[in-house]
Amino acid sequence: MATKFTLIFLLLTLFSIATSTPTTLSLSLNNTQSTKGFVTMCKSFKNLKPREYAALHDCAEEISDSVDRLTRSLKELKLSKINGQDFNWHISNVETWVSSALTDETTCGDGFAGKTLDGKIKASIRSRIVNVAQVTSNALSLINQYAANH
Numbered sequence: 001m002a003t004k005f006t007l008i009f010l011l012l013t014l015f016s017i018a019t020s021t022p023t024t025l026s027l028s029l030n031n032t033q034s035t036k037g038f039v040t041m042c043k044s045f046k047n048l049k050p051r052e053y054a055a056l057h058d059c060a061e062e063i064s065d066s067v068d069r070l071t072r073s074l075k076e077l078k079l080s081k082i083n084g085q086d087f088n089w090h091i092s093n094v095e096t097w098v099s100s101a102l103t104d105e106t107t108c109g110d111g112f113a114g115k116t117l118d119g120k121i122k123a124s125i126r127s128r129i130v131n132v133a134q135v136t137s138n139a140l141s142l143i144n145q146y147a148a149n150h
Contacts (some may be wrong), residue, residue, distance in 0.1 A: 001110055021146045024139040025098070029070040031103070031135050035128045037065040039108075042121055052117055059108035059125065063132075066104040069097040070136070077143075091147045098140045105133040 043056045080090035096104045109129040112122045 003114045007083075008087075010059070019140070021142040022074065023052055023072065024135070024142050025074050025077060028098075028101075028132070029067065029074060029140045030065060030074050032101070034136050035132050036060065036067055037109045038128060039063055039125065042125065045121070048121075055111040055117060056121075056125075059129075060109075062104040062108040066101040066108075066132075069101040073097040073101070079150060087150055091143070093146065094143055095140070098136065098143060100148070102133060102140060105129055105136060109133065120124045 039056060039060045043053065043060060048056070076090050076093045076097070078086050080094065106129075107125055112126050112129075
């Protein structure tokens with residue numbers, strides 16, 4: 001049998017997940033938008049090797065897709081709160097799109113793996129992508145917890 005304190009803790013935990021999920025998703029979107037701008041700026045550097053330019057071009061497309069998916073997810077998450085009867089539909093969309101955004105971010109990072117690319121651009125891009133992917137992964141985890149506890 002649950003004690004009063006156990007119930008209070010459970011309610012606070014659920015409230016925390018519900019309020020931090022949109023915040024974490026917004027943080028992921030902001031970080032991804034910033035990374036998109038950085039990648040786009042790097043594409044304009046002079047003296048890029050063809051392989052570097054190709055990796056930057058592919059990464060810019062992946063990150064752009066990630067921004068689109070995260071933007072849609074944030075809007076959809078708000079709908080899940082408004083339409084209680086359609087919660088499962090909306091939250092399923094959010095889970096799918098955030099998971100796809102994470103895949104896009106990982107794919108971008110994969111383009112800079114290996115020894116073909118060296119230098120500061122590779123290190124800067126990989127560092128930003130790892131950060132963005134970690135924040136997006138955290139957002140996805142909170143979304144999954146939010147869905148499971150609803």
